[in-house]
Amino acid sequence: MFNLPTTNIGGPELFVLEFGDIVIYFSPYTAALFLFALIFTALAIVSRPEQQVDITFGGDAYYAKEVDLNSLQFQRFMAIACGLATLGAMVTGDVFNFTLFASMVGITNIGIVAAYRNRHVLNAAFQYGIVAMLASVPLFGGAAIILANTGTLSMWELFTDALVVPIIAKAFLVIGIMGEGMAPFYVAKAEITRAQGAPFILMIHVSSLLLFLRVIEIVLSM
Amino acid sequence: MIEHLLFATFVGLLFHGIHRKVIARIQGRPGPPIWQEILHTLKFSFKETWIPKTASQTLFVAIVFVAIAIWSAALFVLLSGRSLLILFGVYLLHKIVEHGMGLSSGSPYGKFGAIRSVISAASELPLLATVAAIYFFTHSLSIADIAAYQQVHGPLLVIAFPAAAAMYLVVLSKMHYGPFSIIEAKEIVSGNMTEHFGVWRAGLEVAYALKTYVLLYAFVLLFIGQLPSVLTLLLMLLILISLSFVCAVTPMLSPYDTVTIQSLMTGALVVYIIILGVVMG
Numbered sequence: 001m002f003n004l005p006t007t008n009i010g011g012p013e014l015f016v017l018e019f020g021d022i023v024i025y026f027s028p029y030t031a032a033l034f035l036f037a038l039i040f041t042a043l044a045i046v047s048r049p050e051q052q053v054d055i056t057f058g059g060d061a062y063y064a065k066e067v068d069l070n071s072l073q074f075q076r077f078m079a080i081a082c083g084l085a086t087l088g089a090m091v092t093g094d095v096f097n098f099t100l101f102a103s104m105v106g107i108t109n110i111g112i113v114a115a116y117r118n119r120h121v122l123n124a125a126f127q128y129g130i131v132a133m134l135a136s137v138p139l140f141g142g143a144a145i146i147l148a149n150t151g152t153l154s155m156w157e158l159f160t161d162a163l164v165v166p167i168i169a170k171a172f173l174v175i176g177i178m179g180e181g182m183a184p185f186y187v188a189k190a191e192i193t194r195a196q197g198a199p200f201i202l203m204i205h206v207s208s209l210l211l212f213l214r215v216i217e218i219v220l221s222m
Numbered sequence: 223m224i225e226h227l228l229f230a231t232f233v234g235l236l237f238h239g240i241h242r243k244v245i246a247r248i249q250g251r252p253g254p255p256i257w258q259e260i261l262h263t264l265k266f267s268f269k270e271t272w273i274p275k276t277a278s279q280t281l282f283v284a285i286v287f288v289a290i291a292i293w294s295a296a297l298f299v300l301l302s303g304r305s306l307l308i309l310f311g312v313y314l315l316h317k318i319v320e321h322g323m324g325l326s327s328g329s330p331y332g333k334f335g336a337i338r339s340v341i342s343a344a345s346e347l348p349l350l351a352t353v354a355a356i357y358f359f360t361h362s363l364s365i366a367d368i369a370a371y372q373q374v375h376g377p378l379l380v381i382a383f384p385a386a387a388a389m390y391l392v393v394l395s396k397m398h399y400g401p402f403s404i405i406e407a408k409e410i411v412s413g414n415m416t417e418h419f420g421v422w423r424a425g426l427e428v429a430y431a432l433k434t435y436v437l438l439y440a441f442v443l444l445f446i447g448q449l450p451s452v453l454t455l456l457l458m459l460l461i462l463i464s465l466s467f468v469c470a471v472t473p474m475l476s477p478y479d480t481v482t483i484q485s486l487m488t489g490a491l492v493v494y495i496i497i498l499g500v501v502m503g
Contacts, residue, residue, distance in 0.1 A: 009305065039284075
């Protein structure tokens with residue numbers, strides 16, 4: 001039987017699913033995050049993108065941009081992949097899996113806007129790519145330090161009082177996730193939101209915030 | 223629960239009306255009657271409703287329901303004394319609602335509002351620091367445990383005053399007509415809400431009323447403690463009036479200034495937590 005040791009943080013576990021030594025769990029907190037990610041993944045699947053309306057500078061004229069269907073398909077694919085990675089990160093019971101899902105979110109976030117032909121958006125995507133790549137160093141470094149100190153990456157063991165996780169490892173995990181798109185690093189990707197395709201662009205924001213919420217629970221519980 | 227939800231919506235809308243009235247009186251205007259926001263919501267409920275031709279239609283509608291759902295869930299979390307982390311999550315997820323609302327319409331004003339909501343993401347940092355400071359003292363994020371801690375040790379408003387100040391800034395960041403309300407500034411019409419009319423706007427008014435009620439209630443519960451209902455409401459009203467004073471006398475900040483102030487507050491709170499850690503071991 002599995003008993004979540006830190007019920008005072010995210011609540012008691014509601015449901016546990018074993019995949020060998022990797023045990024995912026739903027607590028009221030992770031279940032709420034999972035549900036939210038699921039809703040926005042479903043919206044990315046069923047929603048059509050908006051037509052952005054632009055105003056011509058210096059006059060009253062305005063025009064609606066056309067939607068590029070080829071770009072749309074790729075954006076939708078990447079948004080769904082991002083949603084699936086976020087879903088995994090919300091419920092995983094293993095720190096290494098969490099870092100892998102976080103990295104996948106970073107890659108898919110760039111993929112969502114990569115096909116959009118706008119200089120500002122592509123520049124922002126490039127800058128964000130660099131920040132996310134740099135952030136993966138403390139992210140995986142944090143996981144490595146935890147493994148070196150405790151001999152395990154299972155949250156079920158790390159959340160107990162028997163194991164002490166170094167504070168530097170916790171700080172590395174938080175910095176790594178912040179680099180995936182939280183304040184203050186989000187400035188690198190603010191221009192990304194100019195891109196067309198609201199349901200898909202929104203997944204960039206959803207995934208970053210949900211990852212941050214999950215890492216806070218993990219760090220406080222360890 | 224349903225009756226409390228209706229009550230919270232009604233009180234939240236009334237609070238919005240009082241907020242407008244206090245701001246107007248401080249600025250030397252008569253202002254609208256305090257029930258104006260209730261009338262607004264009723265009016266929008268019966269007005270013609272449409273979805274712009276250029277909008278991402280599913281997202282345009284769904285985002286209104288998501289807004290109501292997350293703040294209803296937040297109220298449930300508060301009333302049932304569950305994890306403060308869920309409340310923190312809802313606050314962050316509200317950012318996605320603001321963002322999605324603006325982007326989904328296709329309107330340039332909505333888009334500007336949405337981009338500003340991304341920039342103002344720094345408003346979440348003081349809340350995170352507040353949660354960390356509360357955990358430092360109570361060693362629990364269960365709202366019921368936090369209330370129990372205050373019954374024994376006294377209000378956290380006194381024990382952890384900097385954390386209360388940061389939470390006050392968080393609530394201020396979400397008030398209408400405030401120094402941090404850059405996403406609905408008039409130079410971008412109504413920002414991310416520009417294209418949401420009729421029933422959709424009524425739904426958003428309900429969600430925002432719930433948000434105001436939940437944030438004020440959370441402030442009282444987390445920093446003063448569990449009190450009788452009437453006294454809680456009275457304290458919520460007093461906090462609201464103090465917020466209205468700040469909103470009335472402070473001009474709207476530029477987007478980057480909002481980030482600077484919120485980041486500085488977070489920095490100050492991090493220093494406070496480090497000092498606490500050193501002093502208290």
